[in-house]
Each structure stands twice: as structure tokens, then as C-alpha cells.
Amino acid sequence: MRHEEPHRNPKPETEKALRIHERLLAEYGDHPWHPRDPVATLVSTILSQNTNDVNRDRAFERLRARFPTWEAVRDAPLPELIEAIRPAGLAPTKGPRIQEALRRITDEQGRVSLDFLAEMPVEEARQWLLSLPGVGPKTAAIVLCFALGKPAFPVDTHVHRVARRLGLIPERTSREKAHELLEAIVPPQIYYPFHLNLIAHGRAVCHARAPRCDTCILRDECAYASSLPRLPAASLTLILIRHAETVANVEGRWVGWGDTGLTERGRAQVEATARRLAREVRDGAAIYTSPLPRARETAEGIGRALGLTPIPVENLREINFGDLDGVTLEEMRTRYPDLYARWRDKTDSEYTWPGGEKRADFFRRVAEACQEILSRHDRGTVIVVAHGGTVRACLAHLMPDKLGKWWEYSLDNCGITRLQIEDGTVRLLTLNDTSHLPEVKKEEL
Missing domain, CATH: 1.10.340.30 (Hypothetical protein; domain 2)
Structure with a gap:
């Protein structure tokens, strides 16, 4: 040749x-x-x-x-x-x-x-x-x-x-x-x-x-x-929970680092989730939370039922929507059509919110948060309370070849996703289990 x-x-x-x-x-x-x-x-x-x-x-x-x-x-x-x-x-x-x-x-x-x-x-x-x-x-x-x-x-x-x-x-x-x-x-x-x-x-x-x-x-x-999760060798149950319903959720607004507080229905969701986990979790090791108020309030309600104090982790924050924090889907489609078209390409890891965060950077920091949490535990049940985007990013990091496209995961307020990590492998037990929540509204984002 x-x-x-x-x-x-x-x-x-x-x-x-x-x-x-x-x-x-x-x-x-x-x-x-x-x-x-x-x-x-x-x-x-x-x-x-x-x-x-x-x-x-x-x-x-x-x-x-x-x-x-x-x-x-x-x-x-x-x-x-x-x-x-x-x-x-x-x-x-x-x-x-x-x-x-x-x-x-x-x-x-x-x-x-x-x-x-x-x-x-x-x-x-x-x-x-x-x-x-x-x-x-x-x-x-x-x-x-x-x-x-x-x-x-x-x-x-x-x-x-x-x-x-x-x-x-x-x-x-x-x-x-x-x-x-x-x-x-x-x-x-x-x-x-x-x-x-x-x-x-x-x-x-x-x-x-x-x-x-x-x-x-x-x-x-x-x-x-090198990007794959470093998993503990022993047996660990990881529970991922999206925060309870907020005013912004009801209004259909995308809120990242901003906050609008929980609704009354959201607080009822926290109580229902706390009651369920109090019945099911007997070996609670820790509860971690995004520092944003909607996640912290959800985590605190669950933590009280389990006798655990939530530990805030900065990298569990939702993605930073920057200048578009608080917009609705329709507003983005009509006012920012070019951004909307690029946002719809969920494989575009370079997509960046104006004045906010790049998609790749968001996934990277959430992966770091997952690794930080997993490095502290090798047994028991660990609970993470965060946001829709954050839970999706956690799943994409922990199970990159088993769950398919991260943007297709349906995650409701206070939906429970449960993973079993054993001998370095991850097994999905439940995805977005809302059986404890009547009439939960699906998130559009």
C-alpha cells in the first residue's frame, strides 16, 4: 500500500x-x-x-x-x-x-x-x-x-x-x-x-x-x-426525587436558578412522599439536596420523616437558564425561534442558554456531584432531592447505555426513581414512581 x-x-x-x-x-x-x-x-x-x-x-x-x-x-x-x-x-x-x-x-x-x-x-x-x-x-x-x-x-x-x-x-x-x-x-x-x-x-x-x-x-x-461512574463495590440503594410542585410548574415556566416556592399541592406531595419513604426506608444513610429552595423544602420534609438532615450539594442545582429563566415553552418558540430550534436538538451538548449554562457543563457538574455522593457511601439507602434536569443528568451518568435518550425520561414532581448499585453495577428498580401521588401532572419540559 x-x-x-x-x-x-x-x-x-x-x-x-x-x-x-x-x-x-x-x-x-x-x-x-x-x-x-x-x-x-x-x-x-x-x-x-x-x-x-x-x-x-x-x-x-x-x-x-x-x-x-x-x-x-x-x-x-x-x-x-x-x-x-x-x-x-x-x-x-x-x-x-x-x-x-x-x-x-x-x-x-x-x-x-x-x-x-x-x-x-x-x-x-x-x-x-x-x-x-x-x-x-x-x-x-x-x-x-x-x-x-x-x-x-x-x-x-x-x-x-x-x-x-x-x-x-x-x-x-x-x-x-x-x-x-x-x-x-x-x-x-x-x-x-x-x-x-x-x-x-x-x-x-x-x-x-x-x-x-x-x-x-x-x-x-x-x-x-473515564467519564463512566466510579461505583462502590458494596450494596447501595440510590433514590432520586424531583422536587415538589412549584408555582412556576403550574404556570408552565422554566425556572433554573430562580425560585417561586412550593404550592399547597406541592407541600401535600412532600408529605405523601415522606410518609411513603418512612415506611419503606429502614437503612437511610443520608439525604442530599440541591441548595435551591424548592428542592431544600422538599428534602427537609422527607428528612424529618427519616430522622436525617439534608446535606446541600452545590452541583445538584438545576441548569442555569440565564436570561431566559422564567420563560414558557410558547414564549421561547415565538420570541426566540433560533434558540428554540437549537434547544430541540437534545444531542447538541454545546447548546448554551444566553447568560446561562452550556448543556455539556451542566452534565459534567452533575456527574461530579454523583461521584462526590457515591464516594461517601458503600451501603444503605442514599436519597438525592433535586430537579428534573438534574435527575435526568444523574441517570445519564449512571446508566449511559441502558436507559436510552435522557430527554425522554418522564419525571413528575416528587416522582421516585430507585437504583440498586451492587458490585460496581447499576440496576434500575423504578423510574418516576408516583403511585403515592394522586393526579400528578406531567412536566412538559
């Missing part, structure tokens, strides 16, 4: 990539490069889109068995082609793409061959491939790297996930942008084996859900693993 010389003074990101590469080589082995038919690689990669390798290979084998040459594929009746590649899925879309690509190649080269790309500079060859129907950055990079031995780094789902978790590229990097960033930090001479071994690691260990971080050979290099 043709490549550039290694960097003499590599950047820190490149040094990290090289360390990871060496460990992956030891674990999964090397992968010497051998030339492949560029057209076969192109067609196979188009077939692989939105399906797995098994289905892709079945479709490719059926295609080659039915049509002996690429010219035959190009000129085949479309229904026959679609039937041949049906195992790959989306055959009515992929069939026309394959034929159109083969016709474009024929029109420009006079035959179905991509060998001419070998003589082009890599960027020129990449742009030529990208001009074909159904060819994106991954498909182009696979043809360049796998078939032609050119320095292009393909990024599929596994590579994208593992590279982001390792911190090789920023968490919110798109798959398209990841090609550019990884090509900049990974030495070209290891593109091929590094790509294949990242895929192997993604399949064997770094799963999309429930990755096996405890056995991962890259744990000390991994940004994702």
Missing part, C-alpha cells in the same frame, strides 16, 4: 493514535494490504449501505452468479438486478445506483474499469468517485484504500463510534467530518490496519449499547471510559 512517511514529531493526537494502533495490533493482528478490483469494491460497498456484512455478501454472491461481467450488470433488466441483490435490502434504490455508476464509468472511460484512478492524486480520485450516484465519503475512501492502496481513511459506524469514545475526534463529529479529522491525525501508513482493527474492536468490545469497558484493552486511553 502506497503511503507517506511517518511524522517525525507527531502531534499528541497522532501519538495517541499510534499507541492505540499498537495495542489493537497485539489484540487483533495485522492486516497486510492486497490489491482488489476497484469496480467490485465499489459495487460491494454500495450494497453494504444500511445493512450488515452477511446480507451484503449474500447479495454480492447472487449478483456475480446471475451476471458474469460488470457489463452484464450494467445492461441487465432492472427488475432482474433488483431481485439478485434483494438480500442487501433497499434493492429498488441500490440497483439503479449501481447501474448508473457503471454507465458513468463506461461513458467516461469507454469500458467498466476504475484502474485509471490509480494514476490520479488521491484528492482528485476522491472527488471523481464522489461524483458517482450513491457514493459518499465512506464508499469513496473504501475504494481508494482497499482497492487502490491510496491514503484514504474510511469511517463506518463502528469506526465513528470507537473513535469518538476514545477521544480521537470530538464527540459531536459527524461521520462525514470524521474522515477528514482522522486522516489528519492517523499516519497514512496505518490507515488500512487501523481501520480494520477499530471495526474489530467495535464488534468485539466497544458495542453501541453496553460496551464491555471493564475488559477493554484501551480503557486507560478512552475518554468515554
Whole structure:
């Protein structure tokens, strides 16, 4: 495989990539490069889109068995082609793409061959491939790297996930942008084996859900693993409670660091929650609370029933809405449409409230609060009284791969969420249990 010389003074990101590469080589082995038919690689990669390798290979084998040459594929009746590649899925879309690509190649080269790309500079060859129907950055990079031995780094789902978790590229990097960033930090001479071994690691260990971080050979290099909760080894029950109903809740206003006080109904919720926990909790170790008045009043009512004094933790505060503290959903939608549109993208960790707090900073400080609390206890029942956003952030930190999307958690005033932490693992027992509260109104935020 043709490549550039290694960097003499590599950047820190490149040094990290090289360390990871060496460990992956030891674990999964090397992968010497051998030339492949560029057209076969192109067609196979188009077939692989939105399906797995098994289905892709079945479709490719059926295609080659039915049509002996690429010219035959190009000129085949479309229904026959679609039937041949049906195992790959989306055959009515992929069939026309394959034929159109083969016709474009024929029109420009006079035959179905991509060998001419070998003589082009890599960027020129990449742009030529990208001009074909159904060819994106991954498909182009696979043809360049796998078939032609050119320095292009393909990024599929596994590579994208593992590279982001390792911190090789920023968490919110798109798959398209990841090609550019990884090509900049990974030495070209290891593109091929590094790509294949990242895929192997993604399949064997770094799963999309429930990755096996405890056995991962890259744990000390991994940004994702370092962000995971450090859990006590013994048995601990953690109860998370959102504060009781406030005036702002009734009015539908978003209140972060401000406060409007509990309603009479909210105080009744506190009493009902306190009575329930007094019956159920026999080993109360501590009760922690956000320092904001609505959470403290809720925690104090529960604490009296359990004989515990609430301990305020600054980082349990709700997110700081800044200049928009007190707005309603409708006011934000109509008065701040651009902010509203960005706020709706809950995956945008860089979203920042004007004059307030960045979403990523909020989740980071709540994770720190969780760790601070867990470090003090290894048994008994620990209660945390906070806010809707704070409880969601706690759950996202403690169970990042088990609960799904944090913004979908429904959390009512005084709803009880109970977690069992035992031998370093977390088990969800109840989520937003409101059986002790009649007619609890759902929060819209």
C-alpha cells in the first residue's frame, strides 16, 4: 500500500493514535494490504449501505452468479438486478445506483474499469468517485484504500463510534467530518490496519449499547471510559426525587436558578412522599439536596420523616437558564425561534442558554456531584432531592447505555426513581414512581 512517511514529531493526537494502533495490533493482528478490483469494491460497498456484512455478501454472491461481467450488470433488466441483490435490502434504490455508476464509468472511460484512478492524486480520485450516484465519503475512501492502496481513511459506524469514545475526534463529529479529522491525525501508513482493527474492536468490545469497558484493552486511553461512574463495590440503594410542585410548574415556566416556592399541592406531595419513604426506608444513610429552595423544602420534609438532615450539594442545582429563566415553552418558540430550534436538538451538548449554562457543563457538574455522593457511601439507602434536569443528568451518568435518550425520561414532581448499585453495577428498580401521588401532572419540559 502506497503511503507517506511517518511524522517525525507527531502531534499528541497522532501519538495517541499510534499507541492505540499498537495495542489493537497485539489484540487483533495485522492486516497486510492486497490489491482488489476497484469496480467490485465499489459495487460491494454500495450494497453494504444500511445493512450488515452477511446480507451484503449474500447479495454480492447472487449478483456475480446471475451476471458474469460488470457489463452484464450494467445492461441487465432492472427488475432482474433488483431481485439478485434483494438480500442487501433497499434493492429498488441500490440497483439503479449501481447501474448508473457503471454507465458513468463506461461513458467516461469507454469500458467498466476504475484502474485509471490509480494514476490520479488521491484528492482528485476522491472527488471523481464522489461524483458517482450513491457514493459518499465512506464508499469513496473504501475504494481508494482497499482497492487502490491510496491514503484514504474510511469511517463506518463502528469506526465513528470507537473513535469518538476514545477521544480521537470530538464527540459531536459527524461521520462525514470524521474522515477528514482522522486522516489528519492517523499516519497514512496505518490507515488500512487501523481501520480494520477499530471495526474489530467495535464488534468485539466497544458495542453501541453496553460496551464491555471493564475488559477493554484501551480503557486507560478512552475518554468515554473515564467519564463512566466510579461505583462502590458494596450494596447501595440510590433514590432520586424531583422536587415538589412549584408555582412556576403550574404556570408552565422554566425556572433554573430562580425560585417561586412550593404550592399547597406541592407541600401535600412532600408529605405523601415522606410518609411513603418512612415506611419503606429502614437503612437511610443520608439525604442530599440541591441548595435551591424548592428542592431544600422538599428534602427537609422527607428528612424529618427519616430522622436525617439534608446535606446541600452545590452541583445538584438545576441548569442555569440565564436570561431566559422564567420563560414558557410558547414564549421561547415565538420570541426566540433560533434558540428554540437549537434547544430541540437534545444531542447538541454545546447548546448554551444566553447568560446561562452550556448543556455539556451542566452534565459534567452533575456527574461530579454523583461521584462526590457515591464516594461517601458503600451501603444503605442514599436519597438525592433535586430537579428534573438534574435527575435526568444523574441517570445519564449512571446508566449511559441502558436507559436510552435522557430527554425522554418522564419525571413528575416528587416522582421516585430507585437504583440498586451492587458490585460496581447499576440496576434500575423504578423510574418516576408516583403511585403515592394522586393526579400528578406531567412536566412538559
